[in-house]
Amino acid sequence: MKYILVLFFVFGWQWAGAQADYSLLDEKIRNFRKSDYATPEALAMALCRDLITDHEKARAIFTWIAEHIRYHMVSDPPAKSKKAYYDLRVKQVFRRGKGVCMDYALLYQRMAQAVGLNCAFIGGHSKTFAHEWESHAWNAVFIEGKWELLDVTWGAGSRDEQGKFVQEFKPGFFLTEPRIFLLNHFPDSSQWQLVQEPITSEEFKKLSHFSYGNLEHGIQDATLQKAPKAGYLTLSLKILRPPSILHIDMGGRNLPLERNDEDGWTKLTFKPTAGRSFQLWGGEKQKNKTHLELMGAFRVP
Secondary structure, rough: OOHHHHHHHOOOOHHHHHOOHHHHHHHHHHOOOHHHHHOHHHHHHOOOOOOOOOHHHHHHHHHHHHOOOEEOOOOOOOOHHHHHHHHHHHHHHHHHHHOOOOHHHHHHHHHHHOOOOOOEEEEEEOOOOOOOOEEEEOOOOOOOEEEEEOOHHHOOOOOOOOOEEEEEHHHHEEEHHHHHHOEEEEEEEEHHHHOOOOOOHHHHHOEEOOOOOOOOOHHHHHEEEEEEOOOOOOOOOEOOOOOEEEEEEEEOOOEEEEEEEOOOOOEEEEEOOOOOOEEEEEEEEOOOOOEEEEEEEEEEE
């Protein structure tokens, strides 16, 4: 377990902040209407017609699907083979504009391949704040000599506390650094972890994880280390726009903490109580109340 902590919490890494600026491309891609194209392949060709790099093509398809496909349970189409089944699901999600993670990932693969990208469909399990182990699907795309990971389903939004899907573009799930992606994505085949030393499912379930889909307000990276003061820990967070209010909840208790914002990192020093895990909540004061959202679930080393 000591190795895993070192692997996933390396101080100083800056993934999200180093992402290219796709704002102009995203704005252009959002205006393409599905109704103008008979097939997803035709739409993909139109999206990428004037694009030069594979990064741009991969992003264009990611943005269009995330912005135009809604997460919704759909009927399972009958088919005589796996290929026929996948073909029917792609046609169904494109026609209806809604589907589940398998449909998002299959559609992304089909559109990426239509413009010459080498794209893989990856099945496995995910971990969220609500579910520790849940079936899921995502993609990998081969760009400039290496495989990159993306989750267009989560890029489209997330479920709220009532389980209702809320459409919200989350670009942090596009070409995510593998060691961060592995915090909440466990592929059936270990080769798609894309790390030097793959981990087991049991190790995966014990990993800390945090919300990184929102590049401005989400956590881009984190470290948890022993503080100089005996019995204390320091949680260091890389957040582009950190919330003014941060709380650490351990066993239902809001722990006292010392906060220090410097050099692009927000450091929280606190004394843990009994227990092996804690939650990080963040938010802003709105009029006469404070709205907090769960930002991370961490295990004490």
